[in-house]
Amino acid sequence: MSVAARLYDQHRETLDTALKAVRIRDHWSPFRESPSAKLHGEEAPRLGKSRFEAQLGKPFDLEQPGTIGTVGAEVSPYTREPLGITYPKSDPAALFAASRKAMSGWTKASVEERAGIITEMLFAMERNAFENAHATMHTAGQGYVMAFSGSGANALDRGLEALVYAMKAMQDVPETASWTKRFLEPEPVSLKKRYVRVPLGPAVVICCATFPLWNAYPAMTANLMTGNPVIVKPHPTGVLPVAMAVRTCREVLEKAGYDPNLVLLAADEPMDQITIRLLEQPDCRIVDYTGSQRFGTWIENNCPGRLVFTETAGCNSVVIHSANDFGRVAHTVARAMVTFAAQMCTAPQNVFIPRSGVQTPDGIIAYDDAVETLVSAMDKIAGDNTLGPAIAAAVQADATIENVEAMTRKGEAEGNILRRSGPVSNPDYPQARTASPVLIECDPANEDFYGEERFGPVSFVIPVDSAQEGVRLATSQARTRGAIASYLYSTDESFIDAAEPDYLGAGASVSINIDRGMPMNFMGAYSDYHVTGLNPAGNASLTDLAFVAPRFRVVQMRRPG
């Protein structure tokens, strides 16, 4: 029995359960989400940390073809010290040549063999979850728990989800068929047909700075499962977690007897980025992009002949019409704004509150009181000595702090500063680059200000004549500027019903009345379709059939028989 066949046997139940999970769409995961020592013992967390620390200042051990030097310019958002790690610098043409060469052997692996190997990659990456958490903290700036779960189990789940979708699409094509038809002659004709699922060709997976792996895993598994080799291009400020993932995938491939060059790293530095050079390679056939809307749109428009999947960013809104418990609503929204300094693609930015106030069972909460409740919830969360730094984590880039300052100045000129951004002191990392959100009150007509994504801890309250007006503005901005997550609070079913067509028309998924027990912007694999692909926040969804089916095609052989 081949290694690949054994891996398939070993992971078969996981794969079957994942296939059921994407049908039922209830919560499920084969990965461990919590870093608790109760689950992992005392040793694993320590080992992960020490492995990360041992890597600092050293060349990253990754041998791959086409190496023409080294790169490496990462700086920890927590310590503000360079990580000092160097990675192979690669010649794009050599990467594609190695990719193309690796593809031919992989084409011969069956669907089951590929699925076994790729699932093994995911579990192998999980075994590095603690080391990955530290690597993610010190590149992306995420907090420890998010780095462990959100960039660990939750991201691996998205990888497994895309893998089983790709399996499903592949298995929709039978391997053979017998076909018999009578034409004009009395004797019918019989043909044997064979259907070969052929991959499109090498894929470039472009990762973003703040969530290096959450989108990369599904793109990698979808491509590998459909037969396409992957060249992973990390953000230059967040190479380490990606390099670790690439190395793990290569090890698994090698052990299973396949060419490790099916997964390659294309690292670069901020001042000399190679993304466009990769996309220009004639052999680049697929692009999976996560990052800014501007570059995403450029890729969508400038890569003819390539299959392009994008997840970019949007102008996420909260419309508050009424609430059973406004305090909880304010707390939930405030927490999502503070979390990871609003550097998540699902973080809310714009809160629409009726000037006439928020209806509750205990009467109307006046607009000013509602705003005050929101501000004090933000103050409380960001100011909590223990929780504050854990939740707010670190700001990945200096440019984000500059943006907060610029938006504050603009807010002073064009609006009203309801709450100022400030540092969130972190006792473990006194040098950490931190910021709590600025909250700006902005006139609904000033859409040029609040009506586009303002990346990082920048948020707005927009006083509207009615919640209906809020819905109208929020969905019109989603339609024209993009939105990844929208939030609506109302106790009035007829209001919700009436709002729904606006959200549908904007291609904007909406969370309604989530005010307890979970982060409002948590997106669950196997259940939540992430990004609709229907507005400028991206053209792809994690995960639907459209995300996987076009990555391979069928070539058929038919002959009498």
Added chain:
Amino acid sequence: MSVAARLYDQHRETLDTALKAVRIRDHWSPFRESPSAKLHGEEAPRLGKSRFEAQLGKPFDLEQPGTIGTVGAEVSPYTREPLGITYPKSDPAALFAASRKAMSGWTKASVEERAGIITEMLFAMERNAFENAHATMHTAGQGYVMAFSGSGANALDRGLEALVYAMKAMQDVPETASWTKRFLEPEPVSLKKRYVRVPLGPAVVICCATFPLWNAYPAMTANLMTGNPVIVKPHPTGVLPVAMAVRTCREVLEKAGYDPNLVLLAADEPMDQITIRLLEQPDCRIVDYTGSQRFGTWIENNCPGRLVFTETAGCNSVVIHSANDFGRVAHTVARAMVTFAAQMCTAPQNVFIPRSGVQTPDGIIAYDDAVETLVSAMDKIAGDNTLGPAIAAAVQADATIENVEAMTRKGEAEGNILRRSGPVSNPDYPQARTASPVLIECDPANEDFYGEERFGPVSFVIPVDSAQEGVRLATSQARTRGAIASYLYSTDESFIDAAEPDYLGAGASVSINIDRGMPMNFMGAYSDYHVTGLNPAGNASLTDLAFVAPRFRVVQMRRPG
């Protein structure tokens, strides 16, 4: 019970069987392929013909919004007389406005209701099969039998096939889910989720001159099933069959209580074509194109933000290594070259024959003898007084005749004319524009001549040093210039096995040793994947999940419950 629900009940068994058929991929059809009076009686054929004739010289009865005049410039390739039919000339913006408006009601129809209505459209179109056959003959130039079956039942089958693929993709998304997960708090969170399948938006379906409906039906059903309204743009020389189809779809929609503007006609004339104006409409979200490679590639590269599906053309090859019965091979290839004057996208163009001859059980047939056998097979088929005109049918455009003349002159200069093109006299239509194929012997190195599609009855024999060289040239041209169908003849299994990777690498589907009982280039719905999407002959396949899945997306609503 609504009309739509009743239609679903009525067609449920057909839909279920079609869903099974695309899994098993054996021959199947719910439509009647033969025009025989034994099946249809004497009246139906007569009625179809008289209805067609009654339409000549009159305005086509089609009321739709945005009409700003009339167009109509069709000329029968058989009689060379203008059809004299006029169609509404439409304002592109008004068509899109009507489309968009129609979409909202259609979004509310369930998957089953849509499937019932669209299947009813197909059967309603079948009821016009005889009239459609005459309309297709006198626009596309097809022969009567092909116009009845190939542009009737066979085309409707492709429509039904795409419909059930779209159903399958839609049904992969559940309508609702319950999701329960424990976060940090002891009490788990439960959310109810609703998944709404949202169409991308209006689609433009661009039809070609020689097969007006074969690709249009699947594009129309795939779009309608996924919720997208359709604006059908016929080739200006072949409006009538398309206008009839549009009218039938509109009638079925209206009877079922839906806005008929879900299907609209955008007719034009050769000197004032509106395709680009349609594609430029901001509301155009999907393009389904069939036609020339040049315009197809232009659309692929110049419609950012639109989902583009193309089927264009390729340089189809026949490689002859060896044969059990070379006479049958020559007859089969010759017949496919004569059929409909090689205006089918699967017609073979280039025949590679080893200079050392063709191996057979009775010894080697010398190259010159093989060529002579092929030429006399062509002469025999084209020269047969009864079969010849029925098979060769008519040449759709003057430009095609001019191309045959130009290629003949080029062949005289750069190659060797093995057989000259000539008229195929048609006793029923003495004025018919007809041509049998020119056959040119061309040096294998002269790829600029034979190595691209030369539309119409233009074919080549390329003497090669070995059949292996033939495979190498044929597949390299398929990869760089496109191929829709490739043909290989060999009695040596090791030769076939060795050739296979080259065809796979070129994304070229290949028919092996088909030498009797059926036209070599017949493509069966529910069984043959038509066009791979892997080379310049098009980016789409009829029909796979990639053809349907990206046409809609999921917008989700989630809330506690």
